[in-house]
Amino acid sequence: MLMSPQQIEQFERDGFLVIDRILTPEQVQRGRDAMARIYGGQITHDRRPEAFRGPVQQWGPDRVKHYVHARFLDGDFWDIATSERPARMSAELLRTPRVSLTEDQLLEKPGGGLALAMHQDYSYWGFSDIPQMATCWVALTDVTPDMGPIRFIKGSHRWPxxxxxxxxxxxxxxxxxxxxxxxxxxxxALEFVDAVVPAGGGSIHHAMTLHGSKANRTKTTRHAISLHYAADECRCTGPRQCWQPFMWEGIEKGDRVANRWMPVTYDAAK
Ligand SMILES: O=C(O)CCC(=O)C(=O)O
Incomplete structure (x- = not known):
């Protein structure tokens, strides 16, 4: 087990867990390099079908840049996003035998970058019949309290x-x-906890946990990624319009949320 019984209990009580080490320094560097390539408009391994290919979308400098599904654009980033450790940690916290990777995000908050509003990930994930899902957020820079770390409201996974x-x-x-x-x-109670972690560290939170981040008050860019996992028990709620509909290939209502685009990245039986 990567997670201790105490960590699992803490996750279930608070709705999240802050973790010092998730990715290795080598993965952090490869992730940073991939992020720079993608935001620079460079696509090194385009996994998207021909009809869905297009340039990398750009954002203004004052926001958190959050590119979704970067794993389809870069081979190194695919390797990091599908690596076993964050998936296994998430599976253990969710007490599920396997998880699939439903989404990834590159999250770059420049110096002066604005806040990201508090939200629950399940508000965006109606494709699953149950919120038995988790997000693993990993810092790719050392994060200080004034850089706008991801922040959680303790116990809010029990709120509506x-x-x-x-x-x-x-x-x-x-x-x-x-x-x-x-x-x-x-x-x-309104109790906030910030994930102030070194590069490679981060957090795992439940899909119902309210989280966001304040503005970055430093001059240093805060780089992070997030990996979104569905537990084995999640079932698809039906065919769905999606900005990348190819991702739902072969998945019907009642099926597991997993296929070659959303691969199983941890399976306890293997
Ligand atoms: O990076 C942030 O500021 C928040 C990211 C977030 O909301 C997430 O990863 O679910």
Whole structure:
């Protein structure tokens, strides 16, 4: 086991776990290099079918750049995103025998970059019938408290599902609580925890846990990635319109959320 019984209990109690080491220094460097290539518009291994190929989308300098499904564009990044350790850690915390990788993101928050509003990942993941999913967020730079680390509201995975925030990546620190304010039960404590971790460290949170990040008040860019996993028990809710519909190839309503685009990256039986 990579996770101790105490860590699993903590995850179940708080809805997240901060972890000092998830990726190796070598993976961190390869991840940083891949991120620079992708945001520079360079595609080194395009796995997307011909009809879905297009240039890398760019964002303004004041926001968190969050490119989704970067694993389809870069061979090194595919290797990191599909590596076993973060998947196994997530599977153990979810108490499931296997997980599939449903999504990855590159998260680059430049110096002065704005807040990312508090949200629950399950608000965006209606493709699964249950929220038995987790996000592994890994810092690719040493993260200090004033760089806008990912932050969690302790115990918020037990709160109701909130609508997605209206201003996800362009709002101020003051606006970032919109979704959380809508579902916070009367009298529920508001306890924040920031993942202040060295490069290679990060966190794993449950799909119902409210999280976001404040603005980066330094001059240093905060690089991170996130890897999204579905537990073996998740079943697809039906055919779905998606900006990359090829990803749903062969998956029907009631099927496991896994295929060659969303590969099983940890299987306890193997
Ligand atoms: O990197 C951040 O600021 C937050 C990222 C996030 O919301 C996620 O990985 O689920």
């Amino acid at each position: 599902l909130a609508p997605a925030p209206s201003n996800f990546a362009g709002g101020s620190d003051d606006e970032m609580m919109e979704a959380a304010d809508k579902v916070r039960p009367p009298g529920a």
